[in-house]
Amino acid sequence: MITFLPFLLVTLAIPAFGHLLIWGLFGPSFRLSPLERLTFSFVLGIGSLDFSMMAIGRAGVGLTVPVLLLALTVVPIASAVLRLIFLRFFISKRTPINSRPDTFGSAVRFSDTERAVFLLLFGLTVFLKTFYLFDAGLPTATDLGHHMYWSKVIVDTGRLPDYSKREIVDRGDGHTSLSAPEPISDFIIGEHLPFAAIAKLSGSSFFSAFPISFLLLVNLLSIIALFVLSVRLSVPLFRDRDISPVTAGLAVLFFAGPLFTLASPETKFVSGGVVGNLFGNLMIPLVILSFFRAFTEEDSRFLGLGLLVTLTLAYTHHLSAFVLGFSIFGTAISLIGMSFRNLSGLLKKFLRLFMSPYPALALVFAGSFFFLIAMPTYIETNAVTTAVGTPLKSTRTGLTFLQATQSTGTARMAIGIAALVLAAAIRPLRRSVTFPFLLGWGGILLLMTIRPGWLFLNIPSDRIGTYLSFPMTILAGLFLAAFPSYFRNPVGRISGVLLPGTAFLFASLILFSFPAWDGSQDNQSSLPGSVRTQDAIEVFDASIYLSDHALPGDLPLKDHNYLAADSWMKLLFMKGYSYPLSRGLFKRYEDETNPREQCTLRMISAPNLSDGQTCFADLRVNLLAVNPRYDSSQFEKSHAFSRIFDGTSIQIYERKQ
Amino acid sequence: MNGNSNRDTDTSERKLVSLARLTESEWGPACATIVMFSIAVGILFFGIERAFDPDRGKDWWTLSFETRNADSSSFLVTNHSKATRFTYTVTRGGSTLSTGDLSVAKGDTRLVTPDVVPDSGRTSVSVSADDGTKREIYRER
Numbered sequence: 130m131i132t133f134l135p136f137l138l139v140t141l142a143i144p145a146f147g148h149l150l151i152w153g154l155f156g157p158s159f160r161l162s163p164l165e166r167l168t169f170s171f172v173l174g175i176g177s178l179d180f181s182m183m184a185i186g187r188a189g190v191g192l193t194v195p196v197l198l199l200a201l202t203v204v205p206i207a208s209a210v211l212r213l214i215f216l217r218f219f220i221s222k223r224t225p226i227n228s229r230p231d232t233f234g235s236a237v238r239f240s241d242t243e244r245a246v247f248l249l250l251f252g253l254t255v256f257l258k259t260f261y262l263f264d265a266g267l268p269t270a271t272d273l274g275h276h277m278y279w280s281k282v283i284v285d286t287g288r289l290p291d292y293s294k295r296e297i298v299d300r301g302d303g304h305t306s307l308s309a310p311e312p313i314s315d316f317i318i319g320e321h322l323p324f325a326a327i328a329k330l331s332g333s334s335f336f337s338a339f340p341i342s343f344l345l346l347v348n349l350l351s352i353i354a355l356f357v358l359s360v361r362l363s364v365p366l367f368r369d370r371d372i373s374p375v376t377a378g379l380a381v382l383f384f385a386g387p388l389f390t391l392a393s394p395e396t397k398f399v400s401g402g403v404v405g406n407l408f409g410n411l412m413i414p415l416v417i418l419s420f421f422r423a424f425t426e427e428d429s430r431f432l433g434l435g436l437l438v439t440l441t442l443a444y445t446h447h448l449s450a451f452v453l454g455f456s457i458f459g460t461a462i463s464l465i466g467m468s469f470r471n472l473s474g475l476l477k478k479f480l481r482l483f484m485s486p487y488p489a490l491a492l493v494f495a496g497s498f499f500f501l502i503a504m505p506t507y508i509e510t511n512a513v514t515t516a517v518g519t520p521l522k523s524t525r526t527g528l529t530f531l532q533a534t535q536s537t538g539t540a541r542m543a544i545g546i547a548a549l550v551l552a553a554a555i556r557p558l559r560r561s562v563t564f565p566f567l568l569g570w571g572g573i574l575l576l577m578t579i580r581p582g583w584l585f586l587n588i589p590s591d592r593i594g595t596y597l598s599f600p601m602t603i604l605a606g607l608f609l610a611a612f613p614s615y616f617r618n619p620v621g622r623i624s625g626v627l628l629p630g631t632a633f634l635f636a637s638l639i640l641f642s643f644p645a646w647d648g649s650q651d652n653q654s655s656l657p658g659s660v661r662t663q664d665a666i667e668v669f670d671a672s673i674y675l676s677d678h679a680l681p682g683d684l685p686l687k688d689h690n691y692l693a694a695d696s697w698m699k700l701l702f703m704k705g706y707s708y709p710l711s712r713g714l715f716k717r718y719e720d721e722t723n724p725r726e727q728c729t730l731r732m733i734s735a736p737n738l739s740d741g742q743t744c745f746a747d748l749r750v751n752l753l754a755v756n757p758r759y760d761s762s763q764f765e766k767s768h769a770f771s772r773i774f775d776g777t778s779i780q781i782y783e784r785k786q
Numbered sequence: 787m788n789g790n791s792n793r794d795t796d797t798s799e800r801k802l803v804s805l806a807r808l809t810e811s812e813w814g815p816a817c818a819t820i821v822m823f824s825i826a827v828g829i830l831f832f833g834i835e836r837a838f839d840p841d842r843g844k845d846w847w848t849l850s851f852e853t854r855n856a857d858s859s860s861f862l863v864t865n866h867s868k869a870t871r872f873t874y875t876v877t878r879g880g881s882t883l884s885t886g887d888l889s890v891a892k893g894d895t896r897l898v899t900p901d902v903v904p905d906s907g908r909t910s911v912s913v914s915a916d917d918g919t920k921r922e923i924y925r926e927r
Contacts, residue, residue, distance in 0.1 A: 132835070133828055133831035133832075136831075137824055137827055141820065141824075162812060163812050163815070164812075164819070166816070167816045167819060238812060239812050239814070239815065244814055247815050247818075248815070248818055251815070251818070251819065252818075252822060255822040255825075255826050258826070259826040259829055259830060262830055263834075266833075266834070266837045267834060267837045267838065336838065337831070337834060337835070338827070338830040338831040338833070338834035339831075341834075342826070342827045342830050345823070345826060345827075345830070349822075349823060353819060662837050663844045663845070663846055666838070667846055667848070670848065670864070671848070674850055678853070678854050680854070768908070768926050771856075771923075771924060771925045771926045772924050773850060773851045773854065773923060773925075774848065774849075775848065775850070775921040775923050776847075776921070777919075781850075783854065785926060
């Protein structure tokens with residue numbers, strides 16, 4: 130029970146040192162609300178840890194516990210010491226700390242009621258997510274297993290991983306062979322370094338609650354990020370209205386927190402180990418928040434902060450970085466469109482922001498790291514080019530509007546689009562600086578989801594679709610917050626659409642109950658199905674047996690279709706990403722657009738036919754792990770295989786050589 | 787006079803900064819976030835540690851050869867089930883070569899070494915538990 134304390138201590142040290150880093154980099158007058166500070170501290174703590182580990186690893190120094198402690202602490206402490214020296218010797222005591230009035234400080238002030246509602250909504254969110262993850266049982270998801278393998282490589286070797294795997298290749302003469310290790314572009318090191326550091330420093334096992342607990346924190350902070358972003362966005366948006374920014378944020382929290390809290394990209398991504406997307410969903414709103422505050426408050430420090438978060442994201446997840454790039458592009462286009470009559474003013478504003486020390490230093494750091502220390506693997510392997518171009522596969526040509534709506538949540542999509550239409554129709558909203566940010570972010574993601582061909586995107590559309598839920602959540606929440614003000618009480622000279630009392634009450638009830646019903650339905654349909662905890666435990670036990678009994682030169686093959694938690698088996702061998710080999714999902718062997726080897730299929734499905742026997746001879750596979758409920762008879766009737774392990778969910782066969 | 791004016795300006799600016807900091811001192815929700823997360827972590831570690839326990843709430847057992855050595859018929863019964871009494875039979879070509887009983891408590895593993903050397907053909911070890919479940923392993927030579 131007490132085993133969670135070291136994990137908690139190390140995990141919470143990340144935002145603590147991130148907090149120190151923010152203080153050191155941006156000084157005591159840098160104004161962030163506590164919730165903003167918490168989220169940015171976590172991300173900058175992760176960034177500092179990642180870049181330190183990459184630099185140390187590239188220098189050939191082993192990533193031992195003392196070195197990792199240095200990686201976690203040295204940059205934040207050094208920046209804080211330098212800041213102290215700067216403040217002590219270069220800043221006069223009579224110099225005002227910051228003469229600019231804080232027009233946004235009051236935005237994040239909670240009333241007692243708002244504080245209670247926040248605690249209620251956030252508490253309910255944490256409860257629902259924890260209940261789901263508790264009920265889901267063991268961490269067994271395929272993606273999580275793949276990611277944890279690479280993190281364990283870092284822990285076991287003390288080195289940065291070489292992302293490569295051996296492939297089965299067709300030699301062209303009817304025979305196959307195993308290739309030399311080839312680079313993999315799917316994994317990015319930022320997805321694995323934090324897990325490795327936490328495991329090493331806290332002594333936590335990967336076969337524990339630590340991976341999903343850490344991902345839960347990332348997910349919860351992404352919801353906080355949405356909340357603080359909404360609060361900031363609503364300040365200029367509702368300047369002429371009596372709408373509290375925190376209340377607007379709470380309306381967004383209503384949509385982002387307890388409702389739609391289990392389906393993708395929320396808790397299902399946590400239990401599924403969709404590491405990169407979860408980091409992306411935290412960092413994208415924070416980058417937009419930084420840029421928004423830089424633009425509205427004309428404070429270049431926020432631009433510097435946003436660039437640092439962007440850099441961290443670039444080394445963590447390619448798709449999220451790609452989506453962020455497009456979101457920024459969409460926002461820039463919207464801003465230019467809205468400021469068409471004053472383009473020179475907009476340009477001067479941008480130049481003022483960029484031509485200042487903080488963004489310049491962030492860009493210099495990014496350039497130096499990129500060219501001198503390490504590039505992200507997707508740049509090194511030239512994977513970006515595969516994401517750009519005319520989409521050909523049906524899974525990449527865009528979702529239908531109905532599919533996009535189901536992916537985002539019907540209520541969020543419907544109310545979000547209503548919010549965009551309302552904002553476009555009402556002049557003060559349309560002219561607010563918030564509008565181009567929302568239009569640019571939401572609009573470009575909608576386009577990327579349903580019409581990727583227009584933007585020459587060649588990426589699976591359902592994956593892009595998961596990013597759409599965030600801007601739609603903000604739009605829907607802001608609409609909910611604005612509804613009473615615009616449809617009931619016109620304030621001052623600005624008129625709203627007055628509804629008769631009964632109609633207003635009826636509309637309010639629908640507006641509240643529709644998302645509540647839709648979000649709850651979504652939660653209910655996402656509850657975990659039959660739990661395969663015992664099956665997974667048996668597979669782990671059999672894997673340990675196999676690992677203990679495997680000899681040099683042995684090559685096992687396991688089945689991915691029917692074995693529980695099979696992607697975790699390689700963590701019990703640690704002999705390479707492709708060890709054991711795997712029979713993949715059946716549909717992959719039939720994909721005509723991406724022909725792949727058939728040996729892993731044949732050696733389990735038809736081991737006694739000549740094709741299967743040729744594969745055994747070519748690859749020298751001699752151990753097979755299968756689920757006896759589906760794949761037993763083909764081995765039982767053969768005299769070439771001995772059954773050396775028998776369980777309810779897994780059997781191991783040895784082939785005579 | 788001018789100095790006083792500057793001092794007044796500085797004072798008012800410092801008051802403004804203090805006010806801004808005061809309005810930002812909303813640490814309650816941030817602290818609540820950390821506390822709630824910590825509680826969730828405690829619950830998850832508690833639940834998942836139980837899930838990893840091979841005996842708690844589970845009912846399974848396995849049968850395996852002790853070694854990969856083809857000349858050995860020694861086998862292991864690893865028990866995480868309610869059953870405690872097991873019966874084994876070693877057969878080859880329809881003939882029973884060895885049989886016996888063993889008891890294995892929940893959470894234990896028992897090594898059995900029958901006095902049988904695998905020969906050509908299939909030598910099987912079948913084990914039945916007192917709850918009616920059965921496992922079988924075999925060697926082909």
